[in-house]
Amino acid sequence: MHFATKAIHAGQEPDPRTGAVTPPIYMTSTYSQKVQHDYVYGRGDNPTRDALQQSLAALEEGQQALCFSSGMGAITTALTLLKKGDHAVVTDDCYGGVYRIFTRIMSGYGVESTFVDLRDLVDVEDAFRPETKMLWMESPTNPLMKVADLRELAVISKAHDAVSVCDNTFASPALQNPLGLGVDLVVHSTTKYLGGHADLLGGALIMNRGDLYEKLKFAQNALGAVPSPFDCWLTLRGIKTLAIRMERHSANAQAMARFLGGHKAVSAVHYPGLPDDPGHRTAKKQMRGFGGMLSFELRDSAKVADRLRKLEIIILAESLGGVESLIEHPATMTHSSVPKEQRQAQGITDGLVRFSVGLEDPQDLQDDLGRALA
Numbered sequence: 001m002h003f004a005t006k007a008i009h010a011g012q013e014p015d016p017r018t019g020a021v022t023p024p025i026y027m028t029s030t031y032s033q034k035v036q037h038d039y040v041y042g043r044g045d046n047p048t049r050d051a052l053q054q055s056l057a058a059l060e061e062g063q064q065a066l067c068f069s070s071g072m073g074a075i076t077t078a079l080t081l082l083k084k085g086d087h088a089v090v091t092d093d094c095y096g097g098v099y100r101i102f103t104r105i106m107s108g109y110g111v112e113s114t115f116v117d118l119r120d121l122v123d124v125e126d127a128f129r130p131e132t133k134m135l136w137m138e139s140p141t142n143p144l145m146k147v148a149d150l151r152e153l154a155v156i157s158k159a160h161d162a163v164s165v166c167d168n169t170f171a172s173p174a175l176q177n178p179l180g181l182g183v184d185l186v187v188h189s190t191t192k193y194l195g196g197h198a199d200l201l202g203g204a205l206i207m208n209r210g211d212l213y214e215k216l217k218f219a220q221n222a223l224g225a226v227p228s229p230f231d232c233w234l235t236l237r238g239i240k241t242l243a244i245r246m247e248r249h250s251a252n253a254q255a256m257a258r259f260l261g262g263h264k265a266v267s268a269v270h271y272p273g274l275p276d277d278p279g280h281r282t283a284k285k286q287m288r289g290f291g292g293m294l295s296f297e298l299r300d301s302a303k304v305a306d307r308l309r310k311l312e313i314i315i316l317a318e319s320l321g322g323v324e325s326l327i328e329h330p331a332t333m334t335h336s337s338v339p340k341e342q343r344q345a346q347g348i349t350d351g352l353v354r355f356s357v358g359l360e361d362p363q364d365l366q367d368d369l370g371r372a373l374a
Ligand SMILES: *Cc1c(COP(=O)(O)O)cnc(C)c1O
Pocket: 070, 071, 072, 073, 095, 097, 138, 142, 167, 169, 170, 188, 189, 190, 191, 192, 201, 202, 203
């Protein structure tokens, strides 16, 4: 089955009892043990969550999926694969919440981490230690849109007996499937493209390894960061249009990248869909489209806040992946928890702007940006 068909049908077969075409929302905390024994308590299992887990496993070409109350709920649960004395190699340009959990929470439990630019495979190899048990990847990264070679990195991780993890939120399963490239575990914030409408929070872990599934399924119930049945249903509803949304997100982002690249107020555009972008070749190898996220640098960093406030259609807000265009200033918003020196060393300058290109008419988006940057 092709992706667009799976997005509509996998896990979403008509209800065998009633024929309902849309999966029902099972709002229940517990289940009678007189009639069945598959379901015991709502933290452990829920049929609406099962439907979403089946859908996500199919979309990522995985065997198993587990859903959570947020992307960070999924990430927290994945990090319980690590124990005291273990070490993780982490992409330096990671989601701010991932940086925060490794440096402020996991460090307190005796788990060390080293942050490296995953584009340099020699640096990655050098960062591994005998006690390295996890490689944490994102591609494209947030907010600099760096592209890492997932296939090569999965090989390095395997050679060191570490679990390779890829946060696939930016690409979405419509454009990239890390498990097929040899990665062990895929992470999603379903809050973003999978949900797609800025109306829910959710997370997921997807894998092809029974041993990982057993551990993570146990942790899902033990830690309890589970999603509500209603949020699972909303996510399933969003997923039905994922294929067509990602096509349009990618086309709009490509148009905006071209427009911004030719604008005099802009000194650089980071988008793997641009033929001269450093990530273009690797992205072409492992992605089916370049996605709806881009970032760009304004020449005059003192004017960033004023300019973003002039936008009328594009909304100044954190988050991404919804139908509406959102724009934000990483240095003062999403990445303010990363210390300034570290931010600058990574290239997250004060002039950098991150843009989640929505599904509006591209001409309207271009006019809005043109007015704000004039
Ligand atoms: C948003 C996001 C997360 C965290 O997800 P929440 O649903 O906000 O908890 C993790 N990784 C990436 C790449 C994200 O964009």
